Amino acid sequence: MRQKFTMALDAMGGDEAPDHVIDGAVLALRNHPELSYIFTGDEARIKPLIDARPSLRKKSEIRHTEEMVLPDDKPSAALRHRKNSSMSLAVQAVADGDAACVVSAGNTGALMAMALFGLKPLPNVSRPAIASFYPTMKKGRKTVLLDLGANIQCTAKNLTEFAVLGAIFAQVVLKVERPQIALLNVGSEEMKGSEEVKEAAHMLAEMPLPGEFVGYAEGDDIMKGVVDVVVTDGFTGNVTLKASEGTARLVAHMMKQAFKHSPIGWLGYPFMLPALRKLKHSMDPRRYNGGVFMGLRGLCVKSHGGMDALGFANAVGVGAKMIAGDMNKHLAAALEKTGDADMPAAENGVEKAS
Amino acid sequence: MRQKFTMALDAMGGDEAPDHVIDGAVLALRNHPELSYIFTGDEARIKPLIDARPSLRKKSEIRHTEEMVLPDDKPSAALRHRKNSSMSLAVQAVADGDAACVVSAGNTGALMAMALFGLKPLPNVSRPAIASFYPTMKKGRKTVLLDLGANIQCTAKNLTEFAVLGAIFAQVVLKVERPQIALLNVGSEEMKGSEEVKEAAHMLAEMPLPGEFVGYAEGDDIMKGVVDVVVTDGFTGNVTLKASEGTARLVAHMMKQAFKHSPIGWLGYPFMLPALRKLKHSMDPRRYNGGVFMGLRGLCVKSHGGMDALGFANAVGVGAKMIAGDMNKHLAAALEKTGDADMPAAENGVEKAS
Numbered sequence: 001m002r003q004k005f006t007m008a009l010d011a012m013g014g015d016e017a018p019d020h021v022i023d024g025a026v027l028a029l030r031n032h033p034e035l036s037y038i039f040t041g042d043e044a045r046i047k048p049l050i051d052a053r054p055s056l057r058k059k060s061e062i063r064h065t066e067e068m069v070l071p072d073d074k075p076s077a078a079l080r081h082r083k084n085s086s087m088s089l090a091v092q093a094v095a096d097g098d099a100a101c102v103v104s105a106g107n108t109g110a111l112m113a114m115a116l117f118g119l120k121p122l123p124n125v126s127r128p129a130i131a132s133f134y135p136t137m138k139k140g141r142k143t144v145l146l147d148l149g150a151n152i153q154c155t156a157k158n159l160t161e162f163a164v165l166g167a168i169f170a171q172v173v174l175k176v177e178r179p180q181i182a183l184l185n186v187g188s189e190e191m192k193g194s195e196e197v198k199e200a201a202h203m204l205a206e207m208p209l210p211g212e213f214v215g216y217a218e219g220d221d222i223m224k225g226v227v228d229v230v231v232t233d234g235f236t237g238n239v240t241l242k243a244s245e246g247t248a249r250l251v252a253h254m255m256k257q258a259f260k261h262s263p264i265g266w267l268g269y270p271f272m273l274p275a276l277r278k279l280k281h282s283m284d285p286r287r288y289n290g291g292v293f294m295g296l297r298g299l300c301v302k303s304h305g306g307m308d309a310l311g312f313a314n315a316v317g318v319g320a321k322m323i324a325g326d327m328n329k330h331l332a333a334a335l336e337k338t339g340d341a342d343m344p345a346a347e348n349g350v351e352k353a354s
Numbered sequence: 355m356r357q358k359f360t361m362a363l364d365a366m367g368g369d370e371a372p373d374h375v376i377d378g379a380v381l382a383l384r385n386h387p388e389l390s391y392i393f394t395g396d397e398a399r400i401k402p403l404i405d406a407r408p409s410l411r412k413k414s415e416i417r418h419t420e421e422m423v424l425p426d427d428k429p430s431a432a433l434r435h436r437k438n439s440s441m442s443l444a445v446q447a448v449a450d451g452d453a454a455c456v457v458s459a460g461n462t463g464a465l466m467a468m469a470l471f472g473l474k475p476l477p478n479v480s481r482p483a484i485a486s487f488y489p490t491m492k493k494g495r496k497t498v499l500l501d502l503g504a505n506i507q508c509t510a511k512n513l514t515e516f517a518v519l520g521a522i523f524a525q526v527v528l529k530v531e532r533p534q535i536a537l538l539n540v541g542s543e544e545m546k547g548s549e550e551v552k553e554a555a556h557m558l559a560e561m562p563l564p565g566e567f568v569g570y571a572e573g574d575d576i577m578k579g580v581v582d583v584v585v586t587d588g589f590t591g592n593v594t595l596k597a598s599e600g601t602a603r604l605v606a607h608m609m610k611q612a613f614k615h616s617p618i619g620w621l622g623y624p625f626m627l628p629a630l631r632k633l634k635h636s637m638d639p640r641r642y643n644g645g646v647f648m649g650l651r652g653l654c655v656k657s658h659g660g661m662d663a664l665g666f667a668n669a670v671g672v673g674a675k676m677i678a679g680d681m682n683k684h685l686a687a688a689l690e691k692t693g694d695a696d697m698p699a700a701e702n703g704v705e706k707a708s
Contacts, residue, residue, distance in 0.1 A: 219596025242573025268625030
């Protein structure tokens with residue numbers, strides 16, 4: 001690896017690329033001056049933007065390509081036909097050891113396919129997962145949720161691996177020393193959970209974990225901040241994440257409607273302004289931008305495609321924290337322990353060799 | 355059936371029983387003067403409450419029992435050991451044809467077990483489901499979501515039946531003539547959905563439905579009001595519902611925090627009051643109280659256990675609308691059509707005979 005803190009940024013991914021990517025890279029340098037960048041994409045469009053930003057000039061390299069992954073490219077097609085795309089070159093920079101982490105705001109499915117193919121899973125990881133973290137009602141606590149959509153159907157063993165991935169993420173990025181981990185489940189006692197979830201609970205209770213397995217959590221426990229890590233399959237995780245986003249938008253919409261139809265509401269508006277600003281900040285999705293593909297041999301962050309420069313900078317920041325905390329080293333160590341513990345010796349040997 | 359609009363109310367279910375049940379019954383009469391009630395539970399506690407409320411006196415019958423289902427009774431244990439409980443007697447009143455609908459705010463699992471055992475599924479229903487409806491961003495549109503937790507793992511056929519149940523609910527209770535129906539799924543094109551979801555989509559596209567199948571919906575589409583009915587398995591539905599409730603509470607909490615720490619915010623408060631009241635009304639969970647157990651030969655509504663009288667009254671109101679709209683007649687007719695269409699004749703005959 002040439003430079004420890006080099007990040008590969010797909011300059012052409014996202015709704016407002018390359019502008020938001022370049023501006024986001026500038027913003028990220030404020031909190032992480034140790035970073036330098038490899039930008040992949042159309043040099044004719046990227047170079048003028050970099051040249052105009054003094055803080056970037058000495059910290060940037062461009063890898064030119066005019067090929068791009070399109071928003072509606074199917075993952076398998078992107079993998080086959082976009083080998084020279086900005087996204088692919090960025091992933092390749094990590095695979096080659098030139099950068100420690102790739103960040104892209106492009107097509108999620110394509111990025112997942114390219115990262116999986118280009119970076120390969122870590123030993124003892126059968127399925128990588130997408131993780132992110134969310135605000136909660138408990139002061140200072142953020143909750144990691146995974147998988148957010150990489151794996152539609154999961155075995156109990158997949159879920160136990162996600163628990164390890166999520167706990168290490170909480171340790172390295174959120175600085176929680178001994179994360180509390182729960183499996184997402186439904187409420188009613190007797191009918192609790194699918195066979196996979198029940199089996200995963202038994203396995204987690206016996207495994208050596210980089211945290212503490214505390215049992216089941218229900219959907220609303222994520223926002224209550226009851227635990228640090230909530231583990232589920234990619235179908236449930238994806239639907240849960242989107243339903244939460246949808247609900248937050250619905251409440252904001254209802255708020256707007258209520259004030260719009262209140263004839264004297266505007267009289268109070270100037271007094272409320274500081275509080276409304278604070279509320280907007282608390283709920284700002286840009287602060288929670290950055291879905292991490294966990295369990296690969298290289299680090300990979302997906303920024304939301306609709307994010308502005310600040311949102312993209314936060315996704316870069318998540319990557320910077322993972323690099324600084326040497327996440328994959330911790331992950332490999334934790335996975336080796338659990339890998340040893342939960343598998344018969346022979347099978348374990350085979351898995352490790354692969 | 356003795357009286358068409360008689361409802362059986364479990365007077366002992368819920369946190370503040372029997373008071374909230376009795377007061378809720380009074381409130382429900384304002385919108386539904388056609389109703390009369392059978393209250394099941396401890397006569398010594400119920401009778402004085404009824405006697406003190408003139409509007410109830412002539413419309414109420416009490417079926418006395420001192421036995422109750424406890425909040426932590428397991429469903430199977432409740433079914434075996436609480437045969438003379440207020441919940442069981444209320445279900446029995448519907449099974450015997452003395453009442454058209456049962457409403458209980460007691461233990462969900464126990465009510466589901468008792469209703470399933472006591473009322474039996476309708477012909478062509480292999481698995482009953484729990485449905486409820488939610489506010490959306492689209493003016494005037496509410497969206498029905500099911501299953502909310504009755505069936506943890508579902509086959510494609512189960513999901514297609516839920517689509518019929520949900521569509522009839524939308525027709526009868528929400529008065530949507532031709533409901534649009536979608537299957538809940540994840541976003542990314544290629545990896546879309548489990549095998550069950552994909553198969554259900556194929557089946558729904560070919561089936562005669564009391565509405566229009568429009569394809570897939572994502573988690574946030576529920577709140578956007580993109581369709582009238584969203585169909586999913588009970589695991590995903592339960593987690594989605596609770597995550598949405600949790601998110602709404604989180605946003606309300608953040609709002610409170612923001613205003614609490616705004617030193618001049620209180621100056622604007624009097625002006626904002628009408629808008630805040632309107633917002634509170636829009637978000638009031640009591641307005642969306644009442645999970646309906648659909649697909650049984652009798653009608654059954656579960657009220658949230660923590661609801662006050664108004665919340666309970668709304669659950670009674672949902673039941674009243676189902677009775678008035680003759681829901682099970684419509685349901686049986688719709689299920690017969692789809693049952694004929696999607697099954698080989700022999701198997702169909704067997705199902706119908708059961």
